[in-house]
Amino acid sequence: xLKLKVTYNRLRNLFLFPTVIWITVFFLVPLILILVFSFFExxxxxxxxxxxxxxxxxxxxxxxYYKTIARTFIVSLLNAVLCLxxxxxxxxxxxxxxxxxxxxxxxxxxxxxxxxxxxIRTFSxxxxxxxxxxxxxxxxxxxxxxxxxxxxxxxFAVQLGLLYNYLPFMVLPLFASIEKIDKNLYLASNDLGAxxxxxxxxxxxxxxxxxxxxxxxxxxIPSLGEFVTPDLLGGAKSPMIGNIIxxxxxxxxxxxxxxxxxFIIMMVILFALILKNKVFKHQSI
Amino acid sequence: MxxxxxxxxxxxxKTIACDxxxxxxxxxxxxxxxxxxxxxxxxxxxxxxxxLQQDSGSIEYEGNLYNEIPAYERPFNMVFQNYSLxxxxxxxxxxxxxxxxxxxSKEETKRKVEEVLAQFQISELSERKPEQLSGGxxxxxxxxxxxxxxxxxxxxDEPLSALDExxxxxxxxxxxxxxxxxxxxxxxxxxxxxxxLSMGDRIAIMNKGKIEQVSTPRDIYYTPxxxxxxxxxxxxxxxSYKVYHTEGGISSTDILYDENEFQxxxxxxxxxxxxxxxxxxxxxxxxxxxxxxxxxxxKRGIVIQKLFKGNTTTYIVKCDDNRIIKATDFNTGFVELxxxxxxxxxxxxxxxxxxxxx
Numbered sequence: 001x002l003k004l005k006v007t008y009n010r011l012r013n014l015f016l017f018p019t020v021i022w023i024t025v026f027f028l029v030p031l032i033l034i035l036v037f038s039f040f041e042x043x044x045x046x047x048x049x050x051x052x053x054x055x056x057x058x059x060x061x062x063x064x065y066y067k068t069i070a071r072t073f074i075v076s077l078l079n080a081v082l083c084l085x086x087x088x089x090x091x092x093x094x095x096x097x098x099x100x101x102x103x104x105x106x107x108x109x110x111x112x113x114x115x116x117x118x119x120i121r122t123f124s125x126x127x128x129x130x131x132x133x134x135x136x137x138x139x140x141x142x143x144x145x146x147x148x149x150x151x152x153x154x155x156f157a158v159q160l161g162l163l164y165n166y167l168p169f170m171v172l173p174l175f176a177s178i179e180k181i182d183k184n185l186y187l188a189s190n191d192l193g194a195x196x197x198x199x200x201x202x203x204x205x206x207x208x209x210x211x212x213x214x215x216x217x218x219x220x221i222p223s224l225g226e227f228v229t230p231d232l233l234g235g236a237k238s239p240m241i242g243n244i245i246x247x248x249x250x251x252x253x254x255x256x257x258x259x260x261x262x263f264i265i266m267m268v269i270l271f272a273l274i275l276k277n278k279v280f281k282h283q284s285i
Numbered sequence: 286m287x288x289x290x291x292x293x294x295x296x297x298x299k300t301i302a303c304d305x306x307x308x309x310x311x312x313x314x315x316x317x318x319x320x321x322x323x324x325x326x327x328x329x330x331x332x333x334x335x336x337l338q339q340d341s342g343s344i345e346y347e348g349n350l351y352n353e354i355p356a357y358e359r360p361f362n363m364v365f366q367n368y369s370l371x372x373x374x375x376x377x378x379x380x381x382x383x384x385x386x387x388x389x390s391k392e393e394t395k396r397k398v399e400e401v402l403a404q405f406q407i408s409e410l411s412e413r414k415p416e417q418l419s420g421g422x423x424x425x426x427x428x429x430x431x432x433x434x435x436x437x438x439x440x441x442d443e444p445l446s447a448l449d450e451x452x453x454x455x456x457x458x459x460x461x462x463x464x465x466x467x468x469x470x471x472x473x474x475x476x477x478x479x480x481x482l483s484m485g486d487r488i489a490i491m492n493k494g495k496i497e498q499v500s501t502p503r504d505i506y507y508t509p510x511x512x513x514x515x516x517x518x519x520x521x522x523x524x525s526y527k528v529y530h531t532e533g534g535i536s537s538t539d540i541l542y543d544e545n546e547f548q549x550x551x552x553x554x555x556x557x558x559x560x561x562x563x564x565x566x567x568x569x570x571x572x573x574x575x576x577x578x579x580x581x582x583x584k585r586g587i588v589i590q591k592l593f594k595g596n597t598t599t600y601i602v603k604c605d606d607n608r609i610i611k612a613t614d615f616n617t618g619f620v621e622l623x624x625x626x627x628x629x630x631x632x633x634x635x636x637x638x639x640x641x642x643x
Contacts, residue, residue: 187336188369190356192383192434202382206373 038259046253056260065244069264072240075155076223079162080216083170086163087215091174092204110171118165122232125161126152129233153235161233162223169222170215177211178204213276221269241265287312288333288438288470293342295328302328303339304494312437315464315471317481320491321517326474327366329491330440333472335359346437357386362431363440367447368423370415376426377402377411383434401433421452432463441473445480457484478518482506490514512560512643520599521562522610524582524638529556542608547643558643565613567637570600572623575632583632586610591625602631 038056041049060066094106113121128134129151136148151157181204189199227242234240241261248258288310295303302325310316318326331337333344335356344351351359362383370379377398384394402408405425415423424444431439441460445453461484464471475481481488482502489499490513498510509515526547528539531554541547547558569575575583586604599613600623612631614623623629 182369184365184367184369185371187331187356188363188365188371189382189386190336191334191361191363192430193357193386194382195355195357198386202386203371207371209373 034259034262037256038263040256042254042256046255048255053256056257057264059257060260060264065261068239068244069241069261071238072224072242073268075159075162075238075240076220076226078159079166079223080170080220082159082163083166083219084174084212084215087167087170087174088212090167091171091178091211094171095175095178107172107175111168113164114168118228119232121165122161122229125157125164125233129157129160152233153237155234155238158230158234158238158240161229162226165229166219166223169218173214173218174208174211177208177214181207213280217273217276220272224265224269287347288472289343289345290329290333291343291345293329293332293339293344295325295332295337295339297328301325301494303332306342306491306494306496308489308496308499310470310472312470313468315461315484315486316473317485317488318472318474318491319478319481319488319517320476322476324491325494326476326491327442330363330442330472330474333438334361334363334440336363360437361440362434362436362438363442364427364431364444366442366444368415368427370423370426370430372415375412375414376407376418379415379426380430380433382430387434397433401429405429420448421456424448424456428460428463432467432469436469438470438472441471443475444473446475446477453480460484482518490517492517507564508639509641512562512641515560515562515639515641520565520611520613522565522568524561524563526643527559527561527640528552529559530554531556559640560643562639562641563633563637565599565611566597568610568612568631568633570602570612570614570623570629570631572627572629575630577632579634580632581635581638583630584608584610585628585630588623588625588627588629591623600629602629604631 037048039052039054041051041053041055043049060069090110094103094110097103097106126133130136131148131150131152133152135151136145139145140148185203185207186199189203194202224240225242225245226240227246230238230240230243245258245261248254248261288308290306290308290310293303293306294301304325306325306329318329320326328337332339335351335354335358339352346359371382374382380398380401381394384397389397399408399411402411405428407422407425407429410418410422410426415426418426424447427444444460445456448456457480460471464484473481473484482505485502487499488502488505490497490505492513498505498514500508505514506518509518515521523544526541526544528541528547528550530537530539530552532552536556539550541550547560550558569580574585577583584602584604584606586602588600589603589609590601592599592601593616595616597613597615599611602610602612604610610631
């Protein structure tokens, strides 16, 4: 028995080995490099000058940058909330259908946009929102407006694009948590005098809280690093931190400052996760 | 009659859960719906609660038609089979749920909940979550959650089936005490005969979606109306099989002793089929010859198997005519009087014999 267990453990370690190597080489090492880079000066022609400095971090508090950082947080947070508001009714609707086949079909439809390329999906929105795009040309043909509305290259377009791209990240965990609720609890609630409306707010909503939290984080965190959507739909007017980071690495070739920005975002996300775990530590639901 | 159920039918796809069920249940009665699993008893209970809609038929309570009244407006409360306590709420808030939904003032809610928690001896658990409770404790909370709303009818869906034997007996006693204090009608669904017999005022036996008999526990046990009930309520010896039929205007009865022959026998002019039964405990067993005059039938045989059950022992006796008869006797002492292989005499009185529709 004991021997079997030892063999089993060895086998397990053997299988774990490639993953450990992969994570170390491609994740841990770059992460440490970024941390290290952020404390050095930039080279004149890009690259790193190995002189210790904290200037990269103080630069973040420059008007130009911290406003973008603050806006990024607001946009990401708003995106998470909008995804929740749009995703909950959808997830609830799917979960409350009785036929499993119909449920699966609806879930696949939710995920379907995911199967097309991210860029193409975002480009489609440019087609819809542009001056000669679907919405404007229709409104003009209907003689509701004379001049095209300015839809594309606005904060609105960015928010819309983010909502569209991240909705499935919200719907899936929400669906999973609503689906997990014991249907007998609805009967019990009904039996105890709660109509459908009260049952939703007293049973369904609190019991799907883990799904809500997971969904919020799954949307909020990647939204923070977004640079394609604001680039394509927001133009130059509404950049997010992602755009600045991209510029620092690819255009301005200021790796240390880019690293500092990455580091700050990571710290904020880490802090948010720790806070979430602290607050909900004692609740298993 | 206070609760009147008429012609209730319910189909799930092609399966008939309830088939034209009719019941009249008096206010304050401890009423049992007893049947094997899958007989439709839980479905019937949910229809009464309003949690399921019947396909046809009506439910009347105190003369008012309840068909269109939703579950949350019916003055009935249910104790669910697996308790269905709200996992996100404390014991206190679980019990307070119904009161809150009916907008009871905070002080009154608190007073009522604390009163019920004390009554069920679970006051000290009031801050706990359901997952921190044992099965028995969850059961009490589920009961408290229903009772606190002072329902006119308390519906219990196999409430004790998840508990172990000792706890079950304890809870049975508690339920009986609770019932004695309230004028609430209890409708209790179970597949456990003993629970129904020991607690019920009346029992409805349900089989394959149909009610087969409604009567007192004593009647159900001693004068079952069908073979299904006779065999469901305990062990039986089938003495003979009778086929009543008419031939050319003259009625006649075939008496058979072979089960297979009985199953196949179905003359064109069949009136009815019956079996003659005797319960094992109504058969006297002795090592000495019995006084023939006392018994309608007595036989000699050999004990081929003994089943010791604590307070009773069931002897399986192979009689001289090769028939197998089960006889149950109380164990009165520590001495084993009859052993396997012993020659015994068995007999039964005419009052012990019942004719039952097959």
